[in-house]
Amino acid sequence: DSGVTQTPKHLITATGQRVTLRCSPRSGDLSVYWYQQSLDQGLQFLIQYYNGEERAKGNILERFSAQQFPDLHSELNLSSLELGDSALYFCASSGRTSGRTTDTQYFGPGTRLTVL
Amino acid sequence: AQTVTQSQPEMSVQEAETVTLSCTYDTSESDYYLFWYKQPPSRQMILVIRQEAYKQQNATENRFSVNFQKAAKSFSLKISDSQLGDAAMYFCALQGGSEKLVFGKGTKLTVNP
Numbered sequence: 001d002s003g004v005t006q007t008p009k010h011l012i013t014a015t016g017q018r019v020t021l022r023c024s025p026r027s028g029d030l031s032v033y034w035y036q037q038s039l040d041q042g043l044q045f046l047i048q049y050y051n052g053e054e055r056a057k058g059n060i061l062e063r064f065s066a067q068q069f070p071d072l073h074s075e076l077n078l079s080s081l082e083l084g085d086s087a088l089y090f091c092a093s094s095g096r097t098s099g100r101t102t103d104t105q106y107f108g109p110g111t112r113l114t115v116l
Numbered sequence: 117a118q119t120v121t122q123s124q125p126e127m128s129v130q131e132a133e134t135v136t137l138s139c140t141y142d143t144s145e146s147d148y149y150l151f152w153y154k155q156p157p158s159r160q161m162i163l164v165i166r167q168e169a170y171k172q173q174n175a176t177e178n179r180f181s182v183n184f185q186k187a188a189k190s191f192s193l194k195i196s197d198s199q200l201g202d203a204a205m206y207f208c209a210l211q212g213g214s215e216k217l218v219f220g221k222g223t224k225l226t227v228n229p
Contacts, residue, residue, distance in 0.1 A: 002160075033216065043207065045216040056214050088159060094215075104151070105217060107161035 003027065004093050004108035012114045018079040021111045025072055025093030031055070032074040033094075033105060034066055038087040049074055050095065081115045088112050118143045120210050122220035129198045130228050136183075137193045137223045139208030148212025150184070150191045155222070156204040164206070167191065195225075203227045 003026035013019055025032050034046040045058035049068035060066075063081075068074040078085060088110045094103035119142045129135035141150065152164040167175045167184050174182050179199075183192045195202055208220040 002162075031215065035217075042221050043217075043219040045218070048215060056216055058216055090161060092161075092217075103215075104163060104166055105211075106163065107153075109158075109160050112159075 002106040002108065004091060004106055006089075006091050006108035006111050008111060009109065010112050010114075012116065013081060014116055015081055015083060017081050017115075018077065019081065019113065021076040021078070021089055021091075021113075023074045023076070023091030023093075023108055025074070025091075026106055029093035029095050029106075030072065031093060031095035031103070031105075032068055032072070033092040034060075034074070034076050035090040035092065035107075036087045037090060037110070038084075041087075043090075046076070078113070083115050086113055086115045118145075118210055118212060118218045120208050120218050120220040122208055122223050124223045125221070126224045126226070128226040128228060129195070131198055131200060133198055134194060134196045135198055135225065137195075137206050137208075137225065139191045139193070139220055141189050141191060141208070141210045143189075143210060143212045145212035148210060150182075151209040151211065151217070152180070152182070152193045153207045153209060153219075154202075154204045155207065156201075161207075165193065169212075198227050200227050200229060 005024045030051045037043045046060040048056040066076045090110045091108045092105040094105045148169045150167045154162045179196045205222045209217040
């Protein structure tokens with residue numbers, strides 16, 4: 001158990017809908033990262049938050065957004081869903097000290113999103 | 117741009133034998149970190165081992181060790197005394213410059229009894 005929790009584990013929805021994925025980092029971790037794992041694109045970095053502020057952006061679509069709350073949990077919002085958004089979405093956390101690049105990222109169990 | 121290449125889509129090993137998974141990478145950063153993550157059928161991403169690029173000594177974690185060749189930009193994972201529980205997808209990852217991880221496409225390891 002990495003200490004990172006994600007809910008829900010599975011999500012099935014229809015095209016055009018909006019969903020919210022939730023992540024709670026390890027106790028004390030300040031950074032939260034979101035990754036998408038799909039068959040065709042592999043594991044891709046989406047976005048990072050550090051202590052409530054957006055820190056880095058990757059290949060995140062404009063239909064997707066995220067935020068990190070004062071209690072450090074994070075939510076990833078996916079809207080106007082398309083079939084191609086079906087994937088496993090991981091949250092990872094790190095940075096019990098200062099969010100240095102040296103901090104190892106620990107992954108949650110993931111949320112499997114299926115768009116029908 | 118940073119890239120990670122795993123040239124072996126699939127590998128197999130007999131239980132109790134040793135297997136080596138290959139990984140090459142490319143980065144212009146002088147300070148970076150390399151990782152191997154394991155993804156069993158449960159889909160959980162589990163950290164196996166980590167290597168700091170500035171360290172000459174190869175990292176070791178119990179039965180797992182790496183062969184880090186900085187000049188060749190190579191970072192292979194050796195699994196000794198393979199166990200059935202080692203069967204999984206193994207991903208090589210690079211972290212350098214920014215804090216994001218860049219992953220390879222993975223190697224599926226099968227352990228035969």
